[in-house]
Amino acid sequence: MDPEEPGLLLPGAAPFVWPIFMSIPPTPLSTWARNVSPSPTLAVDAKAKALQAAGEDVCGFAAGEPDFDTPDHIKEACIVALRAGKTKYAPTPGIEPLRVAIAERYFTDYQHKVAASQVVVSPGGKFSCYLGVLATCSPGDEVIVPAPFWVSYPEMVKLAGAVPKLVLADDRTGFKLTPALLESAITPRTKLVILNSPSNPTGAVYTRAELEALVAVAVKHNLYILSDEMYEHLVYDGATPTCVATLSQEAEARTMIVAGFSKTYAMTGWRIGTLVAPSPIAKAVAELQSQISSNVTTFAQYGALAALKEKEKTAAALKTMLAAFDRRRKYLHAELNKIPGLKCLLAEGAFYLFPNISSFGLKDLEFCNRLLDTERVAAVPGSAFGAEGYLRLSYATSDEIIAKGVERLARFCRSLR
Numbered sequence: 370m371d372p373e374e375p376g377l378l379l380p381g382a383a384p385f386v387w388p389i390f391m392s393i394p395p396t397p398l399s400t401w402a403r404n405v406s407p408s409p410t411l412a413v414d415a416k417a418k419a420l421q422a423a424g425e426d427v428c429g430f431a432a433g434e435p436d437f438d439t440p441d442h443i444k445e446a447c448i449v450a451l452r453a454g455k456t457k458y459a460p461t462p463g464i465e466p467l468r469v470a471i472a473e474r475y476f477t478d479y480q481h482k483v484a485a486s487q488v489v490v491s492p493g494g495k496f497s498c499y500l501g502v503l504a505t506c507s508p509g510d511e512v513i514v515p516a517p518f519w520v521s522y523p524e525m526v527k528l529a530g531a532v533p534k535l536v537l538a539d540d541r542t543g544f545k546l547t548p549a550l551l552e553s554a555i556t557p558r559t560k561l562v563i564l565n566s567p568s569n570p571t572g573a574v575y576t577r578a579e580l581e582a583l584v585a586v587a588v589k590h591n592l593y594i595l596s597d598e599m600y601e602h603l604v605y606d607g608a609t610p611t612c613v614a615t616l617s618q619e620a621e622a623r624t625m626i627v628a629g630f631s632k633t634y635a636m637t638g639w640r641i642g643t644l645v646a647p648s649p650i651a652k653a654v655a656e657l658q659s660q661i662s663s664n665v666t667t668f669a670q671y672g673a674l675a676a677l678k679e680k681e682k683t684a685a686a687l688k689t690m691l692a693a694f695d696r697r698r699k700y701l702h703a704e705l706n707k708i709p710g711l712k713c714l715l716a717e718g719a720f721y722l723f724p725n726i727s728s729f730g731l732k733d734l735e736f737c738n739r740l741l742d743t744e745r746v747a748a749v750p751g752s753a754f755g756a757e758g759y760l761r762l763s764y765a766t767s768d769e770i771i772a773k774g775v776e777r778l779a780r781f782c783r784s785l786r
């Protein structure tokens with residue numbers, strides 16, 4: 370029973386008061402429950418949304434999802450499946466035609482040959498990542514997480530009983546881990562390294578050669594690799610995404626590729642992610658999933674199938690979204706660099722910029738709180754991603770909000786100098 374649930378009130382009844390003794394657990398909650406940190410990006414977004422709901426004019430740069438709606442042909446395929454009674458349990462790793470289509474698209478996109486049996490469809494790329502960690506790491510194992518990192522990586526490593534080892538790669542290396550940095554973080558307990566290109570939060574895209582050099586270190590130390598390629602299709606300026614498993618046979622043998630539908634096709638609420646790995650790992654991931662969540666919502670998988678099968682419609686929708694993202698990216702980057710004291714690299718991927726605000730003499734958390742309080746601009750502090758002194762600005766929002774928001778940010782920065 371939820372104490373805040375208003376539906377519990379009978380008309381005219383006195384408000385239900387939750388007994389105080391029931392808000393204190395009779396015995397401590399688990400170490401998992403006590404050690405997990407709530408998502409800080411969601412917290413800023415929630416505060417901004419609360420202000421907005423109260424009628425305030427907030428410019429939100431905090432959201433981590435496309436501002437577009439899911440393309441119609443994808444929705445239609447899901448509705449058709451629902452009407453056709455695709456409402457029962459499906460095989461845990463995904464409906465067969467979807468696994469086949471995912472395997473095929475890796476060949477089309479990267480000439481990477483995979484069997485449908487190596488594909489596991491999970492409730493969101495986030496869950497795919499977590500299952501990948503669970504399948505490869507035991508309690509006490511160490512996992513290298515390059516910072517700035519996507520907020521969930523350290524938490525999911527901890528929830529597997531493993532230990533996150535954070536390695537900072539700041540704007541001096543373009544937010545990219547170098548082989549020397551990676552090497553310096555490896556110990557005999559290291560089991561896995563997480564790579565994420567294009568990156569959330571920085572938008573950095575590694576080149577093929579850069580990834581080859583990192584993979585060589587992972588091979589030398591016999592590490593698994595979790596390559597989070599969630600933003601593979603959101604790249605600009607002619608940058609090309611690299612599928613880490615295609616770099617060599619040794620890379621393929623140790624790499625779990627995570628990708629999905631959320632960011633590329635504006636399908637965040639559908640909860641569909643994909644993991645592709647060598648058979649023994651894929652099998653382990655599917656078995657873990659069978660006991661934790663079972664299959665992704667059956668009719669939703671038919672929408673994902675349409676995204677892959679109706680190629681022309683999907684490509685057209687993606688092209689429109691990419692053009693908007695690219696226009697906003699260039700505009701926001703140019704405006705940010707006009708602000709005295711602020712420095713911002715031009716990221717080649719995802720939908721984020723990650724400007725350096727360290728010259729203003731404020732901790733980034735205080736910077737963001739004051740920015741929201743005084744100018745009604747929502748941004749996420751870099752420290753949420755393990756990199757103090759930066760902001761993450763998402764440009765997955767309208768051109769008008771970006772223009773207005775960056776003007777307010779400029780005024781705020783002037784007030785600090």
Ligand SMILES: *Cc1c(COP(=O)(O)O)cnc(C)c1O
Pocket residue numbers: 433492493494495496519565568569597599629630631632637640641642
């Ligand atoms: C959004 C995101 C994901 C997962 O997305 P889902 O909504 O769970 O499919 C995974 N990795 C990164 C880096 C992301 O930004």
